Amino acid sequence: MTIHRANAGSGANGRVRRAMPERAAPQRQWPRALRAADSWQPPTRMVNPSAHLKSSATKAKGDGVGLGYQVLEKHMRRASSIAPKSKAVRKAEAGSSIDLQDLVERLARGLAEAAPVFSELINRLGRVALGDDGRSGGTSGLVNANSRVAIEVNSPRPVRVNLELRPEAERRPLKVYGLYAPGAGKPTIRAVKFVPSVNGTAAALRIRLPRLRGGAAYSGLLVDPRSGEPMGIVSVRAAR
Amino acid sequence: MAIIGGGCAAMAAAFELSRPIHRGRYAITVYQLGWRLGGKGASGRGLAGRIEEHGLHLWMGFYENAFRLMRECYAELARDPRRYRIADWRDAFVAEPFIGVGAARGRRNWLACFPPADGLPGDPLRDYNPFTLTSYLIRTAVLMQTLVASALPLSDAVAPVESAAAELSSAEIEGIVKRYLKFGLMSGLAGAVGALRLFELGLRRLAPQRLGALLPLLESLGVTLRAQLEQAVARDPDLQEVWEVIDLLLAFQRGALRFNLLNDPRGFDCLNGYDTREWLRLNGAAPASVNSDLMRGLYDLAMAYEDGDPARPRMAAGLGLRACLRMFFTYRGAMMWKMKAGMGDVVFAPFYQVLRRRGVAFKFFHRLTNVRLGRDSSSCAPHVAALEFDLQARVRDGEYQPLVEIAGLPCWPARPDYAQLLDGERARREGWEFESHWESRRARRLRLRVGRDFDLVILAIGLGAVPHVCREIVATNQRWAAMVRKVKTVPTMAFQLWLRKDMEELGWDHLPTTMSGFPKPFDTWADMRHLLDEEAWPKRPRSLLYFCGAMPETNGLRKAKAAAYVRAARRLVKTAAADWITANLGLILPGSLDRHRQFRWELLVDPATPDGIGPRPSRELLDTQFWTANINPSDRYVLSIPGSVEYRISPLDYDYDNLTIAGDWTECGLNLGCVEAAVMSGRLAAHAIAQSPALEDIIGYDHP
């Protein structure tokens, strides 16, 4: 009911009034801020407003989330000991993933010593040192060192290409908008793009370079075009 | 249904309430003073069809509500693209990827290109909800990793790859640790990237209640990063800006955890007692960072100076952070958009035409003078009983036709069409200022009564005008009194220059750019050359620049008589503009200076002459350009001073059962002076009347 005439009590002077709003302030806390994904379109509600909550139930609202996380936390803490594991799995897990408990412990210790290890891991996963160091002269080439992303370079001069990818980059589509050099007057290199694989993630990076002067350094940001999140850096340097 | 005012909030409310789903339930009349819609966004076409704006209006890529309405409006307008150059919303807005910040003396200007993001503003948001604190924290953590990595020396920084990470034994890892510790500076930076990565992992994996555990990591990370980056900056001063950004991001993250933002039901609003810079400082940002060019540029964009005083930058921290995060991380298409013609032409003419088509009535030349309250016999709460107007001029036959066509586009003129007005000739001769607050000449008075002339009212005027027209409400309602006292506004000023040489010839070799952070008082400027095609010059100027800024409060002048005050304020702006050009334009356009490093006034194009050449070159030639002092109360820009936000009143507020309010000065979720806040507020006002749109569909209203 949107608007109602004031009832007979106010006599002939029945004014139109607007309805009392259901609320008059934003709800900013995170669990309530979530909506079903396409509800940005016509309104739907996750929370059913017609559920008549009695006082005891109202009191309990919001408990669910906190309670849920508590239970989970406890469960996770004793998680890994519960079932025996095959040998292959134990081996695979030892090096690959960090379990939560371990993570929290390290955080508590201040992390100073752990950090370099992580960056090493990241670098190992992401970094591609271009096999052809650039000295053998410039033609196109397809190089695939330890990464799943191949690099194809077409350059009149020898160059060194460095590709740093964040771990997540492997399952994302990637985009690079151009390579930029610091300082004024250097043109932006636009002939750089990712060739997608069948499932949309990046399979190869293709760069076509103009003749660069020795020592010229260009770099560009890799982003996931859907979210705009940075995913890594590509840099190009011409040999001196 | 009476809507008073014709700005963004009013148009948004009218657009919502006149939607076909309401089946004409609301008979809407918009009351507007003067001859044009637009409020602070009104623009007019002057001599040579040139566009004359209140200031520089930019649309941010996160203006989801505003863009959505605009897109719907253009779709409904359905202009024939063969006839109109601006037929679709994409014709009306152009992406602006280059954003800059002017540097303090002795340093180079910042110029950044923000990559286009997927989608377009106003698209339905489907993929995921980006408006969570966790996602913002993750985004900042990722950005920091990228920035730190970009500060690493290019090639030799990292040890060569030996084998896949999964196969490392613990002994090998220890070896790597030792090697890293030996590497000094760069291993430190690399190590910091690792710690940041870990921070990001924690954000992704820990429950919100547990994120406090990450705080020690951030604290020690700050120490490491500071030591490392300060050395790096000492070697390469270009890294200074990178370091400042990292420092600010770090302070944000630390503060977010310290203040337990993730679990606070008020979201960012719990910080609104602090100034943004003060809060960042409190959370460990270096003085150099909070005083950086970047920070100044951001304050400039929001004109966030109390009383227009450059020495008093003030921006409530919750709002400032929310705005920055949304601006940098949730834009779609481009971070900024510029309009392809005047704001009146691009925004308000289409709204006018569509609303007219839907049957909305427009009453121009209606100046609201008083909102009168009354009481029903049965209830104790007052309501709006009457609306009193000055009818500024009477229209000759029926309805005033406000638009003119310029270069094939329906536009608003910079002057009223006197021919349509009774006694129009007299008003023109005597120079009636229909839009001036201090203009008291009128045709007659008019009183609208509740029940007879209107049922419900949306008050969508500027905040500055509220105390003048809502005297009864402010006198009897303490919350309203507190609001008009606490929520501050500031006058603004702007000028526009049409030049006869290319930007390149004048010494600007970048693509069109928008920059803020320049010397006060005109701290923000933009290259607007794209508008020249829309104007109707006999001989087209080659470049066009807009400048704007907050105007210092002129309390001394105010005591003068009304007419004298307006004249004095205009003179003040002209002098300030001329001084600014003399002192600072060379920073942007070195080619505009002569041998003696004086500005070449003859570059200015005079619209009054066919060849554009004006009288003897001197600073008096500025008279041929456009400038404005936005001193009318309703034209004053709304600020978000710390400690003021909680005094705002929501359009949903129910103190008066037949009145709601709309405007960027209301509690609308965003609470910043901008188009988006006004549109959100207008949609909220529509919700207050019709329960539609749903609050959940006012995008960003429930933002943390």
Place this chain on the structure above:
Amino acid sequence: MRNSGFALVERTLRRYGARTRAAMRPYLRAGEPRRFLYDLVSDYPLRLGKMMRPSLCLAAARSLGASVEQALPTAVAIELLHNALLIHDDIEDQSEMRRGKPSLNALHGVPLALNAGDLLLALSMRPLIENRRRLGGELAARIFDDALRTAYESAEGQALELGWRDRNSHEPTPADYLTMVLKKTCWLATIFPLRAGALIGSGGGFDLEPLIRLGFFLGAAFQIKDDLLNLQPGKHYGKELNGDLFEGKRTLIIIHLLEQAETIERRELIDILTRERAQRTVSDVRRMIRLIDKYGSREYAYSVAQDLAGAAMHEFQRAYNGLPRSDDLRFIELMASWVIMRD
């Protein structure tokens, strides 16, 4: 949206359910003795379930790029394991109805039902062993390990729940209840299907940990809604109306009621709950329903389910953020609202 979104859910359940059922048939081939064993083994799987578990597994695998065929054996294993555990549950709970028909123990008696359940349990491991051929040794081993863990967790969960019916045990709290549900329901219903699907889809590269959280919130919301449906005339999914009350189950509704009730009512309730099943009469159950209504325990449970579903959406974003959109991903996302809004 509600209609179109749920249409996607129902469509996916139908389609993936049919694929799984077809692939399941060869494992249920009849031998002798039919009457005492093989007919019993294939009875539950042939009754129409919702097929939520295998559908989740297939969707999780497909959303990361695997084909249905690659994930089908695992989906079959999940459904078989689920049915095997149902047989055991029904025996332990002395349930009388399952999917609209009398339970296996009611039809054939406990010994034969137990025997059939044991065989079904063993059968359910076969597709997982056959995974070796299709997915390679390491991946198959990891899935197998996760299945084993699921079995452990389920057994522990069932033990917890049975223990609560003991007169001497303390009454469970909501946290105890969620812990039980995490083990007994979530691992098999949601966590394992999501994780196994992710392992198959990504070849082992996907971060599995967030899926425990997503699965937990999803599964817990699902279970609470299930408990609510059991009390709703006409909506009780082929189990007896109020069957949970007859069985004396400590659902979240009952736990809330016990916490809220006055001392005398509480004592009365505990007395009813701790009796042998056969001793609980229709009037006892009516009395319990009156108290449930008096203390708003259904509303409480529904609000917790809503919270958990909200948290599930949050966790969905965290786990799958940035993946290419697909109907399969939408299906998983929509599950969060579907589990509490279905009826």
